[in-house]
Amino acid sequence: MSHSPERNSNAKPPLERSSKLQQQQEEALKHVISKMQLLHSTVSSSPSPSSPLSDSDASLLPLDPPAPNSTALLSDELLLAIFSKLPLSQYPNNSLVCKRWLYLHGRLLQSLRILDWGFLDSGRVADRFPNLTEIDLVHACIRSPRNSGIIVSRKTVSLLVDSLFIPNNGGFIEEGDVLKSSVIDQGLGLIANWYPNLRRLVAIGASESGLRSIAEECQTLQELELHCCGDLALKGISQCKNLQIVKLIGCFDGFYSSVISDIGLTILAQGCPRLVRLELYSCEGSYDGIKAIGQCCQMLEELTLYDHRMDGGWLAALSFCTNLKTLRLKSCKSIDSSPGPDEHLGCCPNIEELHLQQCQVRDKQGMKALFSVGGAVRDVVFQDCWGLADDVFSIASICRRVKLISLEGCSLLTIAGLESVVLSWKELQRLRVVSCNNVKDAEVTPALASLFSVLKELKWRPDSKSLLTSSLEGTGVGMKGGRFFKRLKP
Template sequence: MSFTGKKKKENSPVSPLKKRRASWSELWLNHHHSLSSSPSLDFASKLQSFTPPISKSKTLLSSPDLTLLLPDLTLLAIINKVPLPHRKTLSLVCKRWLRLHGGLVRSVKVSDWGSLTSGRVVSRFPNLDEVDLVSGCLVSQLSSGVLVSHRVVSSFAVGVGSYQSLSFFEENLLSVETVDRGLRTLASGCSNLRKLVVVNSSELGLLSVAEACSRLQELELHKCSDTVLLGVGAFENLQILRLVGSVDGLYDDNNNSLVSDIGLMILAQGCKRLVKLELVGCRGGFNGIKEIGECCQMLEELTVCDHKMESGWLGGLGYCENLKTLRLVSCRNIDFDPCLDECLSCCSCPALERLHLEKCQLRDKNSVKALFKMCEAAREIVFKDCWGLDNDIFGLAMAFGRVKLLCVEGCSLLTTTGLETVILQWHELEHLKVVSCKNVKDSEISPLLSALFSDLVELQWRPDTRSHLFSSLAGAGVGGKGAKFFKKT
């Protein structure tokens, strides 16, 4: 049997299909598709290379943490924009945010002394500027439920029954050795410290801080004595100093817890860059204040609170040639020296600008007269809640010849006549504030006093709740600070 046509080879392999050549339209579409998808592929590959693998068992989020791509400086700038009350919440995000948040904190109040001695405070906040250790220096008993506060120190917890003792604060203080160990730990980790508040330390603990923290500019020292001031004198760059010696109800009134002339002399020889000095419950006298004035020539502000100064200490103020502000707070007396007026006849503070008296006893006419004579160059006079400020005592204020601002607040013995007699003699008076002086009446305002009111730049007149002058002048522009109607030209 014969067949016609081509005969198929049985053992020959199957030939592969020929690849068809792509058209120009297909080539154009493939090219643009590759261009549009390549950036996302490159970003994904970079993100995968920078981001470490995250275990799904440790987080609820399957997406990577994009903040890991940000450097510390950028993330710090972002955290710094968050308001202060909410920054503490950010520190709970992760360990990195906790570390960055700690670097932004500049001020802390230590309440747990163990966190300081263990080094946790220093490691947690490496860039501290201000540290308050007063609450931490107390043996706190939070379970007692008794919280005590004082005008000198902040509130603290004490044991039940201990608050009945007059020395309950001192009974709950840590020992001097324990406080010194904490100061050494703080000094070793905070070399940039600018402000320190501490209680019941010794001169050795302060010396360790002075050696390590050369930039310290502000120091507040509670339960201070002459011996402790040996360490304070080592702070060569100190500018602001607050010394708390003996305080009723807090520290015992004995020679070991008081600052005397000896301590003030030690202080003057060491801290010659002082600008502000506050003495609370301290002793001292003419020699100590004189030494401060001669050695600390940059001193501009002196505050004396609840002082136990010796007679004649006011005479030392004459050596404070650059003193601009003198504040007397809660002083039961000014000076007991009966011959003080004769000693101050040719002595005063030439640069003094402000005299502030708050909660002081002004019943001794001789001492008040001597004080006013010493501060006769003052331009700003403030009487706040002072006892004994009647017309006779206030009449001594005519010694001030160039007063521009007068504030009388909470002085119930002063009358309208006594106020008018003095302020009409002050031809440069521009600001007047009379608040809570019940014997100053609107009905007793004379035409001369009314004319003076119209020339003032600032008037605050609220002597009692029945006063209608302030409300009646409100619409006229009088009493507004810097009122354009009464500016002198």
């Protein structure tokens, strides 16, 4: 093959190049030998451990070479697969190793609670966390000291306050402490553009326009939690066809106040027909709002009312929730002030669980209506309910298919009231009695003791002095397949 003279004009003969390469290697070898000799002489003439090294001596000591970065040879996809196997608690520490790990952990993180609105408004959140599917904006929308160690909590809301804070008019959040709705709507618009695959959003003070931008761009949104929003704001989520879980937090004394009434519940029911779980916190309403939910949301399986402010007669609307399986009432001052006649109540045919937590249950009429609507219930749970005396608890005998009864913190209930109800439940399999001080071991009757021996589960700790639990330990009572009596060997 011939070569042009232009390309080979600067080329050197092979013999000359090999001799020059050999000369460079010999010089490098001599340099290494001299360094080793210098190091040997330095070590041999090193001072005693008691005398420190001088600057000239320290400069002669060799420096350790930097550790090789073995992860540099791995691709981003392989590192992401490795990081995904680690627990979430290690993410913050691993992200501090280097800029590459920081970037990769940002891609791996999917859930984020934003505390600083500027972080969202500047666009840095999208650069830092490009694959978010769950975002919480509540704390970023409320002006509060970030470094304070004082937390004020009420129900499901927590807020940091300063030590010199003086609440005005009994409230911890003033109107000026929450960002304007227009600002919040702009932030929601940014989120809608950055995260079209968003699945869960927690927001506060949003209006119709901000929620509409989320509904239009985030078609995969499945869970939405709204604080301090009114009825008309719910028009914005009418296009969230895939929304399955909704939590609406209305009026909280000392924090913020908003009104969610039958109008908002009707708008929600018509716009989100695929709801599976609905939680209403301090919301107003009546028979009409619950009826609209039952008629439009045929897939609704779980309904939670927290400190509800429903008008009398709302219980009768539960009969329209034909697929309802779980009903929870928490911190309710009353069940139903005016439930109406029994023939108009109806029932929930598929209900399985009924939970009452920290509720006032002294009203016999309201409790009777509740058990009539939930007559097919199988699990009944009372936790720290006030007014659950024997006569009120006896109403529960209306439910004939109960398999589990859990009683905790019911101090007015006695062993007689308990026995009169549980013996009437022929399908009862599990019994839990905890911290019910008026239920005494000494008053357990033979009929109740025989029931204990056939139960699949028995948790009996009515008070701190109860001896029955310790005496039953190891006997197999209350355990499925256990034997109460054992044959003694001769």
